[in-house]
Amino acid sequence: MRTSDDFAHLPADVRPIASMDVEARIAHIRTERWVQHDSVSRLLRELQDIFDQAPRERMENLLLLGASGMGKTMLIRKFERENAVAFDQKNGIQQKPVLVVLMPPQPTETEFFHRVLETVGAPTFQYWSNSTHLRSTAIALLRKIGTRVLVIDEINSILVGTPRQQRLFLQLLRFLSNDLRMALVGVGVPEARHALLSDSQLRSRFNDVELSLWTPGAELREFITRLVWSLPLRRPSPIDTVKFRANLVRQSGGITLGICKAIARAAIASILTGQERIEPSSFDDPEIWRGIATGNRAALSKPAAH
Numbered sequence: 655m656r657t658s659d660d661f662a663h664l665p666a667d668v669r670p671i672a673s674m675d676v677e678a679r680i681a682h683i684r685t686e687r688w689v690q691h692d693s694v695s696r697l698l699r700e701l702q703d704i705f706d707q708a709p710r711e712r713m714e715n716l717l718l719l720g721a722s723g724m725g726k727t728m729l730i731r732k733f734e735r736e737n738a739v740a741f742d743q744k745n746g747i748q749q750k751p752v753l754v755v756l757m758p759p760q761p762t763e764t765e766f767f768h769r770v771l772e773t774v775g776a777p778t779f780q781y782w783s784n785s786t787h788l789r790s791t792a793i794a795l796l797r798k799i800g801t802r803v804l805v806i807d808e809i810n811s812i813l814v815g816t817p818r819q820q821r822l823f824l825q826l827l828r829f830l831s832n833d834l835r836m837a838l839v840g841v842g843v844p845e846a847r848h849a850l851l852s853d854s855q856l857r858s859r860f861n862d863v864e865l866s867l868w869t870p871g872a873e874l875r876e877f878i879t880r881l882v883w884s885l886p887l888r889r890p891s892p893i894d895t896v897k898f899r900a901n902l903v904r905q906s907g908g909i910t911l912g913i914c915k916a917i918a919r920a921a922i923a924s925i926l927t928g929q930e931r932i933e934p935s936s937f938d939d940p941e942i943w944r945g946i947a948t949g950n951r952a953a954l955s956k957p958a959a960h
């Protein structure tokens with residue numbers, strides 16, 4: 655019979671999960687969970703400052719940049735949850751103080767406003783032929799649901815448009831920010847910066863912040879510690895070493911996605927073998943790194959040039 659002293663290496667809320675059977679524990683590991691760390695805490699504070707500013711003509715906007723897989727979308731979803739409000743029963747409205755919209759594949763106003771309507775679950779079909787009606791409906795809706803910060807994820811997709819489409823889309827952003835007095839948060843890979851460069855007025859209203867690649871320092875130590883705490887392994891994992899962190903950074907290219915995937919795979923393997931803990935040597939298995947492609951790893955595996 656296990657007591658509550660079992661699994662003392664785990665936080666109290668994870669201990670009961672560690673008692674579960676293999677399938678349940680593997681399912682838990684595979685479920686996406688938010689793990690807070692210093693860089694995201696800092697960025698959440700910056701995002702909150704954007705949220706808290708009073709509506710005015712010159713709104714401060716933010717451009718959140720980071721390599722693919724660094725955790726930008728997870729971060730803005732967390733920001734959205736932190737500012738979510740309960741369903742307004744009286745008026746039958748779900749207010750959305752933070753609205754996250756994914757950039758459409760074509761950067762046009764019509765596609766963008768369709769995305770806005772789709773995101774809030776409003777019908778869209780009747781507007782295909784009338785873009786003025788679409789614009790006014792989307793704007794009325796944004797006001798009705800009380801959107802203070804409009805987050806546009808994958809804003810780098812602006813760059814796939816023709817020069818004319820790009821110009822018009824930047825004009826649209828300027829309109830949303832100036833006339834609607836809504837703060838904008840653009841999210842994308844570092845190239846997204848180029849998307850805004852051509853509009854100097856817009857450019858000066860976006861502050862860049864970045865989710866940088868991991869290095870083997872104290873922040874990564876904290877992140878890995880919290881990540882491993884969330885895993886229901888029955889024994890403590892001896893991985894708190896600089897050497898292990900340096901290896902993880904090298905193998906993953908410093909990308910959060912690769913680090914999370916490799917640690918989850920090592921954890922699942924250790925449950926299946928009965929080892930019940932992850933060790934630095936678990937990461938020597940190429941299977942752990944399968945499909946986790948990074949520039950660094952590609953460079954490492956390239957045959958040496960003569």
Ligand SMILES: Nc1ncnc2c1ncn2[C@@H]1O[C@H](COP(=O)(O)OP(=O)(O)OP(=O)(O)O)[C@@H](O)[C@H]1O
Pocket residue numbers: 686687688689690691694720721722723724725726727728729842843910911912914915
């Ligand atoms: N704070 C976090 N806590 C736990 N897991 C995280 C965190 N941040 C990132 N991850 C992991 O990294 C994966 C990639 O994150 P996300 O999709 O947010 O990246 P992204 O920066 O938006 O990438 P892309 O530019 O390709 O859209 C997540 O699915 C998750 O497994």
Ligand SMILES: [Mg+2]
Pocket residue numbers: 726727728807
């Ligand atoms: Mg993303």
